[in-house]
Amino acid sequence: MGIRNRKIKIYIVCNKEPVVFAAQELKNYLEMLDDVQVDVQQVEVYEPNERDGICLGLLDNLGLSTPPSNMPQFDDDIHIDVSAHRGVLGGVIGGRNPRTVLLAVYRFLEEVGCRWVRPGKNGEFIPQVDAAEIAVLLDDSPSYRYRGICIEGAVSYENMAESIDWAPKVGFNSYFLEFLIPYTFFDRWYRHLNNPYKEPEPLTVDMVIEFKRRLEREIEKRGMIYHAMGHGWTCEPFGIPGLGWDPEVYDVSDDVARYMAEIDGKRGIYAGIPLNTQLCYSNPEARRAVVEYAVKTARENDSVGVLHVWLGDDSNNHCECEDCRGTRPADFYIMLLNEMDAAFGACDIDTKIAFIVYLDLLWPPERERLKNPDRFILLFAPISRTYSRSYDTDTPGTRLAPFERNKLRFPADMSENLAYLKRWQELFDVDGFTYEYYFMWDHYFDPAYYEAAKIINQDVKKLKRLGMNGVMSDQTQRAFFPTGFGTYVLAKTLWNANATFGTLAQQYFAAAFGEDGEACRAYMARLSALFDPPYLRGRATEEAHDWILHGPESAVSEQAAQNLAQIPAIIDGFRPIIERNLATDDVCRTESWEYLAYHADIAAALSRAFRALAEGEREEAREVWGQIADVVQKNEDAYQPVLDVYEFVETLGAKFRYASGG
Numbered sequence: 001m002g003i004r005n006r007k008i009k010i011y012i013v014c015n016k017e018p019v020v021f022a023a024q025e026l027k028n029y030l031e032m033l034d035d036v037q038v039d040v041q042q043v044e045v046y047e048p049n050e051r052d053g054i055c056l057g058l059l060d061n062l063g064l065s066t067p068p069s070n071m072p073q074f075d076d077d078i079h080i081d082v083s084a085h086r087g088v089l090g091g092v093i094g095g096r097n098p099r100t101v102l103l104a105v106y107r108f109l110e111e112v113g114c115r116w117v118r119p120g121k122n123g124e125f126i127p128q129v130d131a132a133e134i135a136v137l138l139d140d141s142p143s144y145r146y147r148g149i150c151i152e153g154a155v156s157y158e159n160m161a162e163s164i165d166w167a168p169k170v171g172f173n174s175y176f177l178e179f180l181i182p183y184t185f186f187d188r189w190y191r192h193l194n195n196p197y198k199e200p201e202p203l204t205v206d207m208v209i210e211f212k213r214r215l216e217r218e219i220e221k222r223g224m225i226y227h228a229m230g231h232g233w234t235c236e237p238f239g240i241p242g243l244g245w246d247p248e249v250y251d252v253s254d255d256v257a258r259y260m261a262e263i264d265g266k267r268g269i270y271a272g273i274p275l276n277t278q279l280c281y282s283n284p285e286a287r288r289a290v291v292e293y294a295v296k297t298a299r300e301n302d303s304v305g306v307l308h309v310w311l312g313d314d315s316n317n318h319c320e321c322e323d324c325r326g327t328r329p330a331d332f333y334i335m336l337l338n339e340m341d342a343a344f345g346a347c348d349i350d351t352k353i354a355f356i357v358y359l360d361l362l363w364p365p366e367r368e369r370l371k372n373p374d375r376f377i378l379l380f381a382p383i384s385r386t387y388s389r390s391y392d393t394d395t396p397g398t399r400l401a402p403f404e405r406n407k408l409r410f411p412a413d414m415s416e417n418l419a420y421l422k423r424w425q426e427l428f429d430v431d432g433f434t435y436e437y438y439f440m441w442d443h444y445f446d447p448a449y450y451e452a453a454k455i456i457n458q459d460v461k462k463l464k465r466l467g468m469n470g471v472m473s474d475q476t477q478r479a480f481f482p483t484g485f486g487t488y489v490l491a492k493t494l495w496n497a498n499a500t501f502g503t504l505a506q507q508y509f510a511a512a513f514g515e516d517g518e519a520c521r522a523y524m525a526r527l528s529a530l531f532d533p534p535y536l537r538g539r540a541t542e543e544a545h546d547w548i549l550h551g552p553e554s555a556v557s558e559q560a561a562q563n564l565a566q567i568p569a570i571i572d573g574f575r576p577i578i579e580r581n582l583a584t585d586d587v588c589r590t591e592s593w594e595y596l597a598y599h600a601d602i603a604a605a606l607s608r609a610f611r612a613l614a615e616g617e618r619e620e621a622r623e624v625w626g627q628i629a630d631v632v633q634k635n636e637d638a639y640q641p642v643l644d645v646y647e648f649v650e651t652l653g654a655k656f657r658y659a660s661g662g
Contacts, residue, residue, distance in 0.1 A: 004087030009053025018223030051090030099223030146470025148174030153476025154188030184244025247272030281332030378432030
C-alpha cells in the first residue's frame with residue numbers, strides 16, 4: 001500500500017530560520033524521492049500521539065531529552081523516528097539547536113538512500129523510493145564538535161554558494177570565511193590567474209564585500225557556526241588592508257611603522273605583504289589598537305560564532321627590538337588575547353576566540369597564561385607536516401628544537417609536530433581542533449585522491465587521543481576531481497569516528513558511479529598506489545616537499561619509474577567502462593563518469609611527466625607538464641566546478657620547476 005492520497009504533511013514546531021529551511025529541504029527531497037505532494041505547516045505545539053505527518057523541531061520542542069553539554073551552541077545531537085503507518089508517513093525529526101534540525105533532515109534523507117557526492121544539483125544522487133516503505137529510527141551524536149570547511153583556492157561566488165549548500169548535507173557544521181574581506185580567493189578566479197586562455201573579469205573590493213554578505217546569509221540560513229577573520233589583525237587595525245599575499249610597495253607613516261616589528265633595525269611592512277607582517281607586541285599601544293579593532297569587529301558581526309585571532313602569516317620575522325627580543329612571541333600572544341577577552345567581557349560580547357598554534361607559535365609561552373580559558377578554543381595548524389603518514393600519537397621522548405628567535409626550524413615529522421601541541425595542552429586546558437590542509441595543495445600529489453582519503457580517515461580516528469575535538473579543513477572549494485571521496489571521508493569520519501574506510505568507499509562509489517562503482521573504486525585505489533603520493537611529495541628524508549629542499553636528484557627512482565610506467569595501460573584498460581557509463585539514466589552518475597573521462601587523459605599524461613622525472617629526464621618532464629597545463633587551461637570550463645585549475649597549475653607547476661632543476 002502506498003502513501004494515502006499521495007500526500008505527506010510536515011509540521012514545523014519551531015520558527016527559527018534554519019528549521020523552516022530544513023522543512024523546505026525535506027519537502028523538496030521527499031517530492032523527488034516519490035511521486036507525492038508535500039504540505040508544510042507551522043504549528044504551536046507538538047502532539048506526540050498524532051503521527052499524521054513529520055514534525056520538525058528542537059529536541060525540547062518535541063519533549064525529548066537533550067544530552068548535557070558545556071557548549072550547546074556547538075553540539076549536534078539528533079533524533080529521528082519516522083515511518084509509514086496505514087498509508088501515512090509520520091513521526092519526528094529533531095535536533096539540539098536549529099542547525100542540528102537541518103543536519104537531522106539530511107541524515108534522515110541519507111538513511112533513505114540520498115547521497116551528495118559533490119556540490120551542485122548534479123552532485124545529488126536521489127533514488128526512487130516508495131514513501132510507504134520508509135522507516136528510520138535513530139538517536140545520534142557526532143564524534144567531534146568542530147567539523148568545518150575554510151575558503152581557499154580560486155573561487156567564484158557560485159562555487160562558494162554551492163560549497164556552503166553542500167557542507168551540511170554531508171555533516172559539516174561550520175564554515176570559515178577567512179580575512180576581513182576574502183578578496184584574494186575571488187580575485188584568483190575572476191582575474192583567471194594561471195589561465196592565459198581566459199580574459200580577466202571585472203572585480204572590485206566592494207563586489208567581494210557584497211559576495212561575503214550574501215554568503216554570510218547562506219551560512220546563517222542554515223544555522224552553521226560561522227568562523228571569521230584569522231589573518232589580518234596585524235594590518236587592518238592600522239588602516240592597511242589585508243587582501244592577499246601579493247607583495248606591494250607601501251608608504252607607511254612613522255606613526256604606523258612604530259607599531260610594526262623591527263627586523264634588522266627597520267620597521268615597516270614585511271616583504272611588502274601586510275598579512276605577513278608582525279607587530280611590536282611589547283608595545284601596549286599596538287596591542288590596544290588590535291583589541292579595539294576586535295571589539296569593533298565582534299560588535300559589527302554578531303553572527304560570528306568563532307572569531308579567529310592570529311598573528312602575521314609568516315615565520316622567523318618577529319620583532320627584534322630590545323623590549324621584544326627577550327620574550328617569546330607566544331607570551332606576547334597570550335598577553336594580547338587576555339586583553340581582548342577583558343575588553344569583550346566589558347562590552348558583554350560572548351563570541352568565542354580561536355587562538356592558533358602555528359609556525360613560531362609552536363613554541364609555547366614561558367610565563368603568560370589565559371585568565372579566562374572559557375573564552376578560548378585552541379587551533380592547531382601543523383602546516384609543515386607531511387601527509388605521507390597519519391598522526392603519530394607516540395610522542396614521549398620526542399626532542400623539540402630550542403626556541404631561537406627568527407632562526408626556527410619547523411617540524412615535518414608528525415610526532416614532533418604533536419609534541420609541540422602537547423606542550424600547549426599541558427599549559428592550557430581548553431577545547432581545541434586542528435586546522436588541516438588536506439585539499440589545499442597536497443591532494444594534487446595523489447591524482448586519484450584515494451591514498452589521501454585513507455590518511456584522512458586515520459587522522460580523524462586519532463583526534464580524541466590527541467585531545468582534539470574536530471577539524472577545520474583549509475581547502476580549495478573545488479577538490480572533487482576525479483571524485484569528492486576525500487572530503488566525503490573527512491565529513492563522515494568527523495561525524496562517526498568508527499566509520500571504516502572500506503564502508504565509506506563502498507557507499508560513496510556506489511552512489512557516484514552506480515553498478516560499476518566497485519570497479520571504479522578499485523581503479524582509483526590502483527592509480528593512487530602506482531602514483532605513490534609519498535614519492536610525488538618527495539620522501540627521501542620524510543620531510544615535506546623533499547624535491548624542493550634537496551634538489552632534482554632526489555626525484556630519480558627506478559621503482560617509481562616502474563610504477564608510473566604501468567599507469568597508462570591501466571587507464572586504457574578502464575576506458576571501456578567509462579565509455580559505457582557516459583549516458584546513464586541518472587544525471588549525477590553521468591556527470592561522475594564524464595569527469596572521470598577527463599581525468600583519465602590528465603592522469604595518463606601526469607604519469608608520463610612524473611616518470612620522466614623518475615628517470616632523470618628533466619627536460620622531457622617539463623615539456624610534458626607544459627602540455628598538461630595547456631590542455632587543462634584550455635578546457636577549464638568543462639570541469640570548473642570540481643577542479644581548481646589555479647591551484648593545480650600553481651602546485652604542480654612549482655613541483656616540476658624545482659624537481660627538474662628549473
